[in-house]
Amino acid sequence: MIDLITMATAKDEADRGASVALLPVGSFEQHGDYLPLATDTIVACVIAQELARTYSVMVLPPITISCSHEHAAWRGTVSISARTLHHVITDVADSLAASGIDRLVMVSGHGGNYVLAKVAQVLNQDR
Secondary structure: OOOOOOOOOHHHHHHHOOOEEEEEEOOEOOOOOOOOOOHHHHHHHHHHHHHHHHOOOEEOOOEOOOOOHHHOOOOOOEOOOHHHHHHHHHHHHHHHHHOOOOEEEEEEOOOOOOHHHHHHHHHHHHO
């Protein structure tokens, strides 16, 4: 089974001393008859974990529900608004900054999260 959520402790993170956090951003939507609804989240988590093997970064738990309105007709798909996703990621970035981690990398597994480019632009402008 793939570990999608970090098991790191506060001591682990203090010892790591990362200045960069990775935030996997997936979705919960249809992917045909045989792939799980969480496929995009799994992909984003695996990419983040692989990056963490090479770089000293903090890997955050994934955002599992995002902007999947284009899949709304299929049973099982769950979405949030772009506005909500923007606010969640901004709040995560603010929380990280308060604890001394000043850089956030979003690892997107879902192509429909167009708002992520805007979030990155706003966060880069503000910081």
